[in-house]
């Protein structure tokens with residue numbers, strides 16, 4: 001099974017990027033997870049959508065070929081980062097590669113709300129994109145106070161209860177893809 005991850009933070013030490021790597025490592029036996037680089041994408045421009053740059057073409061092809069997508073996002077000003085919205089806007093047009101695509105979401109923030117507001121906005125956007133969203137009830141990965149849950153030395157998520165929950169949700173996502 002081939003799954004791709006889109007991470008909404010470009011920061012080198014990003015908790016959300018580390019979360020993607022954590023899922024990649026812990027589920028390597030079940031699926032191949034490729035973490036895509038959305039920082040290379042140009043700003044969405046409707047004038048170029050039928051003849052976009054190579055980075056957009058490759059990005060859309062990887063999404064099209066994937067069995068499922070994991071979107072992992074921080075919260076910026078109570079919403080998703082602009083760089084993630086930009087990537088989703090590219091995916092929403094011409095060949096609409098996310099229509100019917102199984103998607104799960106997750107997020108980590110340093111604040112108390114754990115990306116709740118960002119993920120609510122993200123779900124609204126994903127509805128417009130007509131994805132097949134993993135039902136959020138019981139599957140909401142909302143990591144709050146991230147600086148206390150990630151190991152400073154390794155950068156990896158180190159909170160056992162959170163790791164167990166993420167494993168369970170990811171397993172349910174694999175089943176959801178296979179349904």
Ligand SMILES: Cc1cc2nc3c(=O)[nH]c(=O)nc-3n(C[C@H](O)[C@H](O)[C@H](O)COP(=O)(O)O)c2cc1C
Nearest residue numbers: 009011014015016017074075076077078109110111
């Ligand atoms: C521009 C900006 C806006 C932010 N807004 C929020 C916010 O609305 N809610 C929140 O919980 N954290 C907010 N934060 C803090 C992030 O949760 C924190 O920087 C987190 O580490 C970002 O994720 P990353 O580690 O994957 O880059 C904001 C950070 C930045 C840089």
